[in-house]
Amino acid sequence: MQEFMRMCVECNPGETEFLQAVSEVAESVKPVLDRHPEYRKAKILERMVEPERLISFRVPWVDDGGEVQVNRGYRIQMNGAIGPYKGGFRFHPSVNASILKFLAFEQVYKNALTTLPMGGGKGGANFDPKGKSDLEVMRFCQSFMNELFRHLGPNTDVPAGDIGVGAREIGYLFGAYKKLKNEFTGVLTGKRREWGGSLIRPEATGYGSVYFAAEMLATRDQTLEGKVCLVSGSGNVAQFTVEKLIEMGARAVTLSDSSGYIFDEKGIDRAKLDYVMHLKNVERGRIKEYADRYPEAVYTPRDPSADFNPLWNYKADCAFPSATQNEINAKDAANLVNNGVYVVSEGANMPTVPEGVDLFLEHKILYGPGKAANAGGVSVSGLEMSQNSLRMSWTREEVDGHLHRIMKDIHKACVEAAESYGTPGNYVSGANIAGFEKVARAMLDQGVI
Ligand code: NDP
Ligand code: 2IT
Numbered sequence: 047m048q049e050f051m052r053m054c055v056e057c058n059p060g061e062t063e064f065l066q067a068v069s070e071v072a073e074s075v076k077p078v079l080d081r082h083p084e085y086r087k088a089k090i091l092e093r094m095v096e097p098e099r100l101i102s103f104r105v106p107w108v109d110d111g112g113e114v115q116v117n118r119g120y121r122i123q124m125n126g127a128i129g130p131y132k133g134g135f136r137f138h139p140s141v142n143a144s145i146l147k148f149l150a151f152e153q154v155y156k157n158a159l160t161t162l163p164m165g166g167g168k169g170g171a172n173f174d175p176k177g178k179s180d181l182e183v184m185r186f187c188q189s190f191m192n193e194l195f196r197h198l199g200p201n202t203d204v205p206a207g208d209i210g211v212g213a214r215e216i217g218y219l220f221g222a223y224k225k226l227k228n229e230f231t232g233v234l235t236g237k238r239r240e241w242g243g244s245l246i247r248p249e250a251t252g253y254g255s256v257y258f259a260a261e262m263l264a265t266r267d268q269t270l271e272g273k274v275c276l277v278s279g280s281g282n283v284a285q286f287t288v289e290k291l292i293e294m295g296a297r298a299v300t301l302s303d304s305s306g307y308i309f310d311e312k313g314i315d316r317a318k319l320d321y322v323m324h325l326k327n328v329e330r331g332r333i334k335e336y337a338d339r340y341p342e343a344v345y346t347p348r349d350p351s352a353d354f355n356p357l358w359n360y361k362a363d364c365a366f367p368s369a370t371q372n373e374i375n376a377k378d379a380a381n382l383v384n385n386g387v388y389v390v391s392e393g394a395n396m397p398t399v400p401e402g403v404d405l406f407l408e409h410k411i412l413y414g415p416g417k418a419a420n421a422g423g424v425s426v427s428g429l430e431m432s433q434n435s436l437r438m439s440w441t442r443e444e445v446d447g448h449l450h451r452i453m454k455d456i457h458k459a460c461v462e463a464a465e466s467y468g469t470p471g472n473y474v475s476g477a478n479i480a481g482f483e484k485v486a487r488a489m490l491d492q493g494v495i
Pocket of ligand 1: 302
Protein backbone atom coordinates (compact mmCIF):
# COMPACT_ATOMS: atom_id res chain seq x y z
CA MET A 47 0.00 0.00 0.00
CA GLN A 48 2.87 2.35 0.77
CA GLU A 49 4.32 1.61 -2.64
CA PHE A 50 0.90 2.18 -4.22
CA MET A 51 0.52 5.59 -2.53
CA ARG A 52 4.09 6.53 -3.46
CA MET A 53 3.22 5.83 -7.08
CA CYS A 54 0.02 7.91 -6.82
CA VAL A 55 1.91 10.87 -5.37
CA GLU A 56 4.48 10.63 -8.15
CA CYS A 57 1.87 10.43 -10.91
CA ASN A 58 -0.38 13.16 -9.51
CA PRO A 59 1.99 15.81 -8.15
CA GLY A 60 0.41 18.50 -6.01
CA GLU A 61 -3.10 17.04 -6.31
CA THR A 62 -3.74 17.12 -2.57
CA GLU A 63 -7.52 16.63 -2.59
CA PHE A 64 -7.30 13.73 -5.04
CA LEU A 65 -4.53 12.04 -3.04
CA GLN A 66 -6.53 12.55 0.17
CA ALA A 67 -9.54 10.75 -1.32
CA VAL A 68 -7.40 7.94 -2.80
CA SER A 69 -5.50 7.36 0.41
CA GLU A 70 -8.71 6.86 2.43
CA VAL A 71 -10.13 4.34 -0.05
CA ALA A 72 -6.79 2.50 -0.38
CA GLU A 73 -6.57 2.08 3.39
CA SER A 74 -10.16 0.80 3.63
CA VAL A 75 -9.88 -1.74 0.82
CA LYS A 76 -6.57 -3.29 1.83
CA PRO A 77 -8.34 -6.21 3.57
CA VAL A 78 -10.45 -6.74 0.43
CA LEU A 79 -7.29 -7.04 -1.68
CA ASP A 80 -5.85 -9.47 0.89
CA ARG A 81 -8.98 -11.61 0.68
CA HIS A 82 -9.17 -11.34 -3.14
CA PRO A 83 -5.70 -11.73 -4.68
CA GLU A 84 -7.38 -11.70 -8.11
CA TYR A 85 -8.09 -7.97 -7.66
CA ARG A 86 -4.46 -7.32 -6.89
CA LYS A 87 -3.32 -9.42 -9.84
CA ALA A 88 -5.63 -7.53 -12.22
CA LYS A 89 -4.32 -4.21 -10.80
CA ILE A 90 -7.87 -3.08 -10.08
CA LEU A 91 -6.90 -0.29 -7.65
CA GLU A 92 -4.09 0.94 -9.90
CA ARG A 93 -6.58 1.16 -12.79
CA MET A 94 -9.22 2.86 -10.65
CA VAL A 95 -6.98 5.83 -9.80
CA GLU A 96 -6.30 6.58 -13.46
CA PRO A 97 -9.26 8.41 -15.09
CA GLU A 98 -10.53 6.63 -18.20
CA ARG A 99 -10.49 10.05 -19.85
CA LEU A 100 -9.73 13.58 -18.68
CA ILE A 101 -10.98 16.35 -20.94
CA SER A 102 -9.75 19.90 -20.40
CA PHE A 103 -10.77 22.71 -22.68
CA ARG A 104 -10.92 26.46 -23.27
CA VAL A 105 -14.21 28.24 -22.51
CA PRO A 106 -14.18 31.72 -24.08
CA TRP A 107 -17.19 34.02 -23.62
CA VAL A 108 -18.10 37.71 -23.77
CA ASP A 109 -19.22 39.54 -20.62
CA ASP A 110 -21.89 42.25 -20.42
CA GLY A 111 -19.25 44.96 -20.86
CA GLY A 112 -18.16 43.42 -24.19
CA GLU A 113 -14.88 42.06 -22.74
CA VAL A 114 -13.67 38.62 -23.77
CA GLN A 115 -13.26 36.25 -20.81
CA VAL A 116 -11.53 32.86 -20.78
CA ASN A 117 -12.13 30.01 -18.33
CA ARG A 118 -10.94 26.43 -18.15
CA GLY A 119 -13.51 23.65 -18.44
CA TYR A 120 -13.08 19.98 -17.50
CA ARG A 121 -14.83 16.65 -17.60
CA ILE A 122 -13.29 13.68 -15.80
CA GLN A 123 -14.69 10.35 -17.03
CA MET A 124 -13.36 8.31 -14.15
CA ASN A 125 -14.86 4.84 -14.36
CA GLY A 126 -17.53 3.39 -16.64
CA ALA A 127 -17.48 -0.23 -15.44
CA ILE A 128 -21.05 -0.31 -14.15
CA GLY A 129 -22.79 2.28 -16.33
CA PRO A 130 -22.49 5.58 -18.21
CA TYR A 131 -20.30 8.16 -16.47
CA LYS A 132 -22.48 10.12 -14.02
CA GLY A 133 -21.72 13.06 -11.76
CA GLY A 134 -22.16 16.78 -11.42
CA PHE A 135 -20.59 19.96 -12.76
CA ARG A 136 -19.04 22.42 -10.33
CA PHE A 137 -18.65 26.09 -11.28
CA HIS A 138 -16.44 27.77 -8.67
CA PRO A 139 -13.21 29.80 -8.89
CA SER A 140 -11.35 27.11 -6.88
CA VAL A 141 -12.04 24.37 -9.46
CA ASN A 142 -8.93 22.56 -10.70
CA ALA A 143 -7.97 19.05 -11.85
CA SER A 144 -7.24 17.83 -8.30
CA ILE A 145 -10.64 18.87 -6.92
CA LEU A 146 -12.53 17.39 -9.86
CA LYS A 147 -10.50 14.16 -9.77
CA PHE A 148 -11.24 13.71 -6.06
CA LEU A 149 -14.93 14.33 -6.72
CA ALA A 150 -14.96 11.94 -9.71
CA PHE A 151 -13.13 9.27 -7.70
CA GLU A 152 -15.60 9.51 -4.79
CA GLN A 153 -18.46 9.46 -7.27
CA VAL A 154 -17.44 6.03 -8.60
CA TYR A 155 -18.01 4.34 -5.20
CA LYS A 156 -21.01 6.52 -4.31
CA ASN A 157 -22.77 5.60 -7.54
CA ALA A 158 -21.99 1.92 -7.00
CA LEU A 159 -23.61 2.17 -3.54
CA THR A 160 -26.87 3.53 -5.00
CA THR A 161 -27.58 0.09 -6.56
CA LEU A 162 -28.30 1.87 -9.88
CA PRO A 163 -26.22 1.32 -13.06
CA MET A 164 -24.07 4.44 -13.10
CA GLY A 165 -20.33 4.90 -13.59
CA GLY A 166 -18.50 7.87 -12.08
CA GLY A 167 -17.54 11.26 -13.49
CA LYS A 168 -17.32 14.92 -12.57
CA GLY A 169 -16.73 18.18 -14.38
CA GLY A 170 -16.88 21.91 -14.15
CA ALA A 171 -14.96 25.11 -14.60
CA ASN A 172 -13.11 27.78 -12.66
CA PHE A 173 -16.00 30.11 -13.49
CA ASP A 174 -17.72 32.02 -10.69
CA PRO A 175 -21.46 32.46 -11.32
CA LYS A 176 -21.63 34.81 -8.30
CA GLY A 177 -22.21 38.39 -9.38
CA LYS A 178 -22.76 37.42 -13.03
CA SER A 179 -25.94 38.37 -14.89
CA ASP A 180 -28.26 35.66 -16.21
CA LEU A 181 -27.09 36.49 -19.73
CA GLU A 182 -23.44 36.09 -18.78
CA VAL A 183 -24.18 32.72 -17.18
CA MET A 184 -26.09 31.71 -20.33
CA ARG A 185 -23.23 32.70 -22.64
CA PHE A 186 -20.75 30.84 -20.46
CA CYS A 187 -22.90 27.68 -20.40
CA GLN A 188 -23.33 27.80 -24.18
CA SER A 189 -19.58 28.11 -24.75
CA PHE A 190 -18.91 25.30 -22.22
CA MET A 191 -21.33 22.97 -24.01
CA ASN A 192 -19.99 23.99 -27.43
CA GLU A 193 -16.95 21.83 -26.69
CA LEU A 194 -18.31 19.29 -24.24
CA PHE A 195 -21.41 18.14 -26.14
CA ARG A 196 -19.34 15.75 -28.29
CA HIS A 197 -18.22 13.83 -25.18
CA LEU A 198 -21.68 13.41 -23.62
CA GLY A 199 -24.80 11.36 -24.32
CA PRO A 200 -27.57 9.55 -22.43
CA ASN A 201 -25.63 6.25 -22.73
CA THR A 202 -22.16 7.80 -22.49
CA ASP A 203 -21.94 10.52 -19.85
CA VAL A 204 -24.80 12.24 -18.01
CA PRO A 205 -23.78 15.31 -15.95
CA ALA A 206 -25.85 17.15 -13.31
CA GLY A 207 -25.38 20.00 -10.81
CA ASP A 208 -22.99 20.58 -7.92
CA ILE A 209 -21.66 23.79 -6.33
CA GLY A 210 -22.63 26.77 -8.49
CA VAL A 211 -24.71 24.68 -10.89
CA GLY A 212 -28.44 24.62 -10.21
CA ALA A 213 -31.63 24.62 -12.26
CA ARG A 214 -30.69 27.85 -14.12
CA GLU A 215 -27.33 26.50 -15.32
CA ILE A 216 -28.74 23.05 -16.15
CA GLY A 217 -31.38 24.81 -18.28
CA TYR A 218 -28.83 26.74 -20.34
CA LEU A 219 -26.57 23.68 -20.68
CA PHE A 220 -29.48 21.48 -21.78
CA GLY A 221 -30.68 24.08 -24.30
CA ALA A 222 -27.20 24.30 -25.83
CA TYR A 223 -26.79 20.50 -26.01
CA LYS A 224 -30.22 20.08 -27.61
CA LYS A 225 -29.44 22.67 -30.26
CA LEU A 226 -25.99 21.26 -31.08
CA LYS A 227 -27.16 17.63 -31.28
CA ASN A 228 -30.65 18.33 -32.62
CA GLU A 229 -31.87 15.79 -30.11
CA PHE A 230 -34.13 15.98 -27.03
CA THR A 231 -32.68 13.39 -24.72
CA GLY A 232 -31.92 12.72 -21.04
CA VAL A 233 -28.32 13.93 -21.24
CA LEU A 234 -28.39 15.95 -18.03
CA THR A 235 -30.21 15.42 -14.74
CA GLY A 236 -31.57 18.09 -12.42
CA LYS A 237 -33.70 19.39 -15.28
CA ARG A 238 -36.85 21.32 -14.46
CA ARG A 239 -39.90 19.11 -14.16
CA GLU A 240 -41.65 20.62 -17.19
CA TRP A 241 -38.92 19.47 -19.60
CA GLY A 242 -37.84 16.09 -18.31
CA GLY A 243 -36.80 16.63 -14.71
CA SER A 244 -37.80 14.37 -11.83
CA LEU A 245 -39.82 15.39 -8.83
CA ILE A 246 -37.71 15.28 -5.63
CA ARG A 247 -34.35 15.72 -7.47
CA PRO A 248 -33.80 19.19 -5.95
CA GLU A 249 -34.65 17.83 -2.50
CA ALA A 250 -32.84 14.49 -2.86
CA THR A 251 -29.35 15.14 -1.49
CA GLY A 252 -30.55 16.94 1.64
CA TYR A 253 -33.43 14.53 2.27
CA GLY A 254 -31.10 11.57 1.70
CA SER A 255 -28.52 12.87 4.16
CA VAL A 256 -31.23 13.18 6.83
CA TYR A 257 -32.61 9.71 6.01
CA PHE A 258 -29.08 8.35 6.42
CA ALA A 259 -28.70 10.08 9.82
CA ALA A 260 -32.05 8.60 10.88
CA GLU A 261 -30.84 5.11 9.90
CA MET A 262 -27.63 5.57 11.90
CA LEU A 263 -29.63 6.77 14.93
CA ALA A 264 -31.98 3.79 14.63
CA THR A 265 -29.01 1.49 15.33
CA ARG A 266 -29.08 3.05 18.82
CA ASP A 267 -32.89 2.98 19.01
CA GLN A 268 -33.08 6.76 18.63
CA THR A 269 -34.79 9.20 16.25
CA LEU A 270 -34.15 12.77 15.11
CA GLU A 271 -37.09 14.09 17.14
CA GLY A 272 -35.91 17.00 19.32
CA LYS A 273 -32.27 16.77 18.18
CA VAL A 274 -30.28 20.01 17.86
CA CYS A 275 -28.52 20.12 14.49
CA LEU A 276 -25.67 22.21 13.09
CA VAL A 277 -25.94 22.67 9.32
CA SER A 278 -23.34 24.41 7.14
CA GLY A 279 -23.87 25.89 3.68
CA SER A 280 -27.11 27.49 2.53
CA GLY A 281 -27.34 26.15 -1.01
CA ASN A 282 -29.25 23.25 -2.45
CA VAL A 283 -28.08 20.56 -0.04
CA ALA A 284 -28.31 22.66 3.14
CA GLN A 285 -31.79 23.99 2.33
CA PHE A 286 -33.39 20.57 1.86
CA THR A 287 -31.48 19.13 4.80
CA VAL A 288 -33.18 21.75 6.99
CA GLU A 289 -36.55 21.07 5.33
CA LYS A 290 -36.37 17.35 6.19
CA LEU A 291 -35.05 18.05 9.69
CA ILE A 292 -38.05 20.29 10.37
CA GLU A 293 -40.36 17.54 9.10
CA MET A 294 -38.69 15.02 11.41
CA GLY A 295 -39.06 17.25 14.49
CA ALA A 296 -35.38 18.21 14.81
CA ARG A 297 -34.10 21.76 15.39
CA ALA A 298 -31.56 23.14 12.88
CA VAL A 299 -29.79 26.17 14.40
CA THR A 300 -27.11 27.21 11.89
CA LEU A 301 -26.59 27.95 8.17
CA SER A 302 -23.60 29.51 6.42
CA ASP A 303 -22.07 30.76 3.20
CA SER A 304 -18.49 31.59 2.32
CA SER A 305 -18.81 35.01 4.03
CA GLY A 306 -20.04 33.81 7.46
CA TYR A 307 -22.75 31.95 9.36
CA ILE A 308 -25.93 32.52 11.36
CA PHE A 309 -26.84 30.91 14.68
CA ASP A 310 -30.55 30.89 15.53
CA GLU A 311 -31.04 29.20 18.85
CA LYS A 312 -34.83 29.00 18.48
CA GLY A 313 -34.37 26.98 15.32
CA ILE A 314 -34.93 27.61 11.61
CA ASP A 315 -38.65 26.98 11.15
CA ARG A 316 -40.67 26.63 7.96
CA ALA A 317 -41.25 30.37 7.49
CA LYS A 318 -37.57 31.15 8.05
CA LEU A 319 -36.54 28.41 5.62
CA ASP A 320 -38.90 29.84 2.99
CA TYR A 321 -37.15 33.16 3.50
CA VAL A 322 -33.70 31.52 3.04
CA MET A 323 -34.85 29.75 -0.13
CA HIS A 324 -36.08 33.02 -1.63
CA LEU A 325 -32.98 34.89 -0.46
CA LYS A 326 -30.57 32.32 -1.93
CA ASN A 327 -32.39 30.98 -4.99
CA VAL A 328 -34.19 34.10 -6.26
CA GLU A 329 -32.43 37.17 -4.85
CA ARG A 330 -29.01 35.40 -4.81
CA GLY A 331 -28.29 37.23 -1.53
CA ARG A 332 -26.00 36.50 1.43
CA ILE A 333 -26.85 34.57 4.62
CA LYS A 334 -25.99 37.68 6.67
CA GLU A 335 -29.38 39.09 5.66
CA TYR A 336 -31.08 36.35 7.73
CA ALA A 337 -29.91 38.09 10.93
CA ASP A 338 -31.19 41.47 9.65
CA ARG A 339 -34.58 39.89 9.06
CA TYR A 340 -34.66 37.77 12.27
CA PRO A 341 -32.95 39.73 15.07
CA GLU A 342 -33.00 36.71 17.41
CA ALA A 343 -30.31 35.20 15.16
CA VAL A 344 -26.65 36.13 15.42
CA TYR A 345 -24.45 36.57 12.34
CA THR A 346 -20.71 35.94 12.58
CA PRO A 347 -18.54 36.89 9.60
CA ARG A 348 -15.89 34.36 8.54
CA ASP A 349 -12.48 35.13 9.99
CA PRO A 350 -9.93 33.87 7.44
CA SER A 351 -7.15 33.98 10.06
CA ALA A 352 -9.01 31.78 12.60
CA ASP A 353 -7.83 28.18 12.98
CA PHE A 354 -11.34 26.84 13.61
CA ASN A 355 -14.90 27.55 12.47
CA PRO A 356 -17.13 28.66 15.37
CA LEU A 357 -20.17 27.19 13.59
CA TRP A 358 -18.95 23.76 14.78
CA ASN A 359 -18.51 24.94 18.37
CA TYR A 360 -22.05 24.82 19.83
CA LYS A 361 -23.68 22.23 22.08
CA ALA A 362 -25.63 20.02 19.69
CA ASP A 363 -26.48 16.41 18.83
CA CYS A 364 -25.95 16.24 15.08
CA ALA A 365 -23.88 17.94 12.38
CA PHE A 366 -24.72 18.11 8.68
CA PRO A 367 -21.74 19.66 6.86
CA SER A 368 -23.26 20.71 3.52
CA ALA A 369 -20.92 23.33 2.02
CA THR A 370 -17.58 22.06 0.68
CA GLN A 371 -14.50 19.83 1.08
CA ASN A 372 -12.31 20.01 4.20
CA GLU A 373 -14.64 22.48 5.94
CA ILE A 374 -14.25 20.54 9.23
CA ASN A 375 -10.59 20.68 10.26
CA ALA A 376 -9.03 18.72 13.14
CA LYS A 377 -9.89 21.41 15.68
CA ASP A 378 -13.49 21.67 14.45
CA ALA A 379 -13.82 17.89 14.77
CA ALA A 380 -12.53 18.06 18.36
CA ASN A 381 -14.95 20.90 19.12
CA LEU A 382 -17.85 18.85 17.77
CA VAL A 383 -16.94 15.84 19.89
CA ASN A 384 -16.39 18.00 23.01
CA ASN A 385 -19.78 19.65 22.51
CA GLY A 386 -21.55 16.31 22.56
CA VAL A 387 -22.23 15.93 18.83
CA TYR A 388 -22.52 12.20 18.16
CA VAL A 389 -24.06 12.10 14.66
CA VAL A 390 -22.30 13.51 11.58
CA SER A 391 -23.98 13.01 8.21
CA GLU A 392 -22.00 14.50 5.33
CA GLY A 393 -24.15 16.29 2.75
CA ALA A 394 -20.99 17.74 1.22
CA ASN A 395 -18.24 15.68 -0.45
CA MET A 396 -15.23 14.99 1.82
CA PRO A 397 -16.02 17.86 4.23
CA THR A 398 -13.92 16.38 7.05
CA VAL A 399 -10.10 16.29 7.02
CA PRO A 400 -8.53 12.83 7.65
CA GLU A 401 -7.52 13.68 11.27
CA GLY A 402 -11.14 14.66 11.93
CA VAL A 403 -12.41 11.39 10.47
CA ASP A 404 -9.99 9.46 12.70
CA LEU A 405 -11.24 11.37 15.75
CA PHE A 406 -14.90 10.62 14.91
CA LEU A 407 -14.10 6.93 14.50
CA GLU A 408 -12.07 6.86 17.71
CA HIS A 409 -15.00 8.37 19.63
CA LYS A 410 -17.43 5.91 18.04
CA ILE A 411 -19.73 8.65 16.88
CA LEU A 412 -22.27 7.83 14.16
CA TYR A 413 -20.29 9.15 11.22
CA GLY A 414 -21.78 8.85 7.70
CA PRO A 415 -19.14 9.75 5.08
CA GLY A 416 -20.24 11.76 2.04
CA LYS A 417 -20.10 8.93 -0.46
CA ALA A 418 -22.81 7.14 1.50
CA ALA A 419 -24.71 9.96 3.23
CA ASN A 420 -25.05 12.29 0.23
CA ALA A 421 -25.77 9.58 -2.36
CA GLY A 422 -29.46 10.53 -2.42
CA GLY A 423 -28.86 13.24 -5.03
CA VAL A 424 -27.26 11.01 -7.61
CA SER A 425 -29.76 8.25 -6.76
CA VAL A 426 -32.65 10.43 -7.82
CA SER A 427 -30.58 11.49 -10.83
CA GLY A 428 -30.52 7.78 -11.71
CA LEU A 429 -34.29 7.69 -11.27
CA GLU A 430 -34.56 10.76 -13.53
CA MET A 431 -32.61 8.82 -16.20
CA SER A 432 -35.01 5.87 -15.79
CA GLN A 433 -38.05 8.15 -16.18
CA ASN A 434 -36.50 9.80 -19.26
CA SER A 435 -35.88 6.39 -20.87
CA LEU A 436 -39.42 5.29 -20.11
CA ARG A 437 -40.80 8.70 -21.16
CA MET A 438 -42.79 8.74 -17.95
CA SER A 439 -42.80 10.78 -14.77
CA TRP A 440 -43.41 9.33 -11.37
CA THR A 441 -45.23 11.05 -8.51
CA ARG A 442 -43.54 12.76 -5.58
CA GLU A 443 -44.50 9.89 -3.32
CA GLU A 444 -43.11 7.27 -5.71
CA VAL A 445 -39.74 9.01 -6.10
CA ASP A 446 -39.43 9.83 -2.39
CA GLY A 447 -40.30 6.21 -1.59
CA HIS A 448 -37.51 4.97 -3.90
CA LEU A 449 -35.07 7.50 -2.38
CA HIS A 450 -35.89 6.45 1.17
CA ARG A 451 -35.50 2.77 0.32
CA ILE A 452 -32.18 3.39 -1.48
CA MET A 453 -30.78 5.29 1.53
CA LYS A 454 -31.82 2.43 3.82
CA ASP A 455 -30.18 -0.07 1.45
CA ILE A 456 -26.96 2.00 1.33
CA HIS A 457 -26.91 2.10 5.13
CA LYS A 458 -27.42 -1.66 5.29
CA ALA A 459 -24.70 -2.31 2.67
CA CYS A 460 -22.22 -0.18 4.68
CA VAL A 461 -23.07 -1.95 7.95
CA GLU A 462 -22.74 -5.41 6.39
CA ALA A 463 -19.47 -4.67 4.56
CA ALA A 464 -17.94 -3.18 7.72
CA GLU A 465 -18.97 -6.23 9.74
CA SER A 466 -17.74 -8.67 7.12
CA TYR A 467 -14.27 -7.09 7.24
CA GLY A 468 -14.02 -6.81 11.03
CA THR A 469 -14.70 -3.07 11.44
CA PRO A 470 -18.28 -3.03 12.82
CA GLY A 471 -19.87 0.42 13.11
CA ASN A 472 -17.26 1.97 10.80
CA TYR A 473 -19.24 3.51 7.93
CA VAL A 474 -16.04 4.76 6.26
CA SER A 475 -14.64 1.30 5.63
CA GLY A 476 -18.17 -0.01 5.05
CA ALA A 477 -18.92 2.51 2.27
CA ASN A 478 -15.51 2.21 0.64
CA ILE A 479 -15.56 -1.59 0.67
CA ALA A 480 -19.15 -2.01 -0.53
CA GLY A 481 -18.64 0.50 -3.38
CA PHE A 482 -15.23 -0.89 -4.31
CA GLU A 483 -16.34 -4.54 -4.43
CA LYS A 484 -19.12 -3.83 -6.90
CA VAL A 485 -16.90 -1.88 -9.30
CA ALA A 486 -13.96 -4.28 -8.87
CA ARG A 487 -16.09 -7.29 -9.78
CA ALA A 488 -17.39 -5.53 -12.89
CA MET A 489 -13.86 -4.58 -13.97
CA LEU A 490 -12.66 -8.13 -13.47
CA ASP A 491 -15.56 -9.50 -15.54
CA GLN A 492 -14.86 -7.05 -18.37
CA GLY A 493 -11.17 -7.83 -18.76
CA VAL A 494 -8.15 -5.55 -18.99
CA ILE A 495 -9.64 -2.60 -20.82
P1 NDP B 1 -24.65 25.20 -3.82
O1 NDP B 1 -23.84 25.94 -4.81
O2 NDP B 1 -26.12 25.17 -3.95
O3 NDP B 1 -24.31 25.71 -2.34
C1 NDP B 1 -23.01 25.66 -1.86
C2 NDP B 1 -22.99 26.29 -0.48
O4 NDP B 1 -21.72 26.06 0.12
C3 NDP B 1 -23.16 27.80 -0.51
O5 NDP B 1 -23.77 28.21 0.69
C4 NDP B 1 -21.71 28.28 -0.59
O6 NDP B 1 -21.51 29.60 -0.13
C5 NDP B 1 -21.02 27.30 0.31
N1 NDP B 1 -19.63 27.14 -0.13
C6 NDP B 1 -19.21 26.71 -1.33
N2 NDP B 1 -17.87 26.72 -1.40
C7 NDP B 1 -17.45 27.19 -0.22
C8 NDP B 1 -16.17 27.45 0.31
N3 NDP B 1 -15.05 27.21 -0.40
N4 NDP B 1 -16.11 27.92 1.58
C9 NDP B 1 -17.25 28.15 2.29
N5 NDP B 1 -18.49 27.94 1.84
C10 NDP B 1 -18.58 27.47 0.59
O7 NDP B 1 -24.05 23.71 -3.82
P2 NDP B 1 -24.70 22.38 -3.25
O8 NDP B 1 -25.56 22.66 -2.07
O9 NDP B 1 -25.25 21.63 -4.40
O10 NDP B 1 -23.39 21.58 -2.79
C11 NDP B 1 -22.90 21.60 -1.45
C12 NDP B 1 -22.02 20.40 -1.20
O11 NDP B 1 -22.80 19.20 -1.40
C13 NDP B 1 -20.81 20.25 -2.13
O12 NDP B 1 -19.75 19.66 -1.41
C14 NDP B 1 -21.29 19.28 -3.20
O13 NDP B 1 -20.22 18.59 -3.81
C15 NDP B 1 -22.13 18.34 -2.33
N6 NDP B 1 -23.14 17.54 -3.03
C16 NDP B 1 -24.11 18.12 -3.80
C17 NDP B 1 -25.07 17.35 -4.41
C18 NDP B 1 -26.19 17.95 -5.18
O14 NDP B 1 -27.07 17.19 -5.58
N7 NDP B 1 -26.24 19.24 -5.41
C19 NDP B 1 -25.04 15.89 -4.31
C20 NDP B 1 -24.03 15.37 -3.40
C21 NDP B 1 -23.12 16.19 -2.81
P3 NDP B 1 -21.26 30.79 -1.19
O15 NDP B 1 -22.59 31.00 -1.86
O16 NDP B 1 -20.81 31.95 -0.40
O17 NDP B 1 -20.22 30.28 -2.15
O1 2IT C 1 -21.74 14.87 -5.74
C1 2IT C 1 -22.80 14.45 -6.27
O2 2IT C 1 -23.21 13.30 -6.06
C2 2IT C 1 -23.56 15.36 -7.13
N1 2IT C 1 -23.19 16.52 -7.26
C3 2IT C 1 -24.78 14.88 -7.85
C4 2IT C 1 -24.40 14.11 -9.08
C5 2IT C 1 -25.55 13.73 -9.98
O3 2IT C 1 -25.26 13.22 -11.06
O4 2IT C 1 -26.71 13.92 -9.63
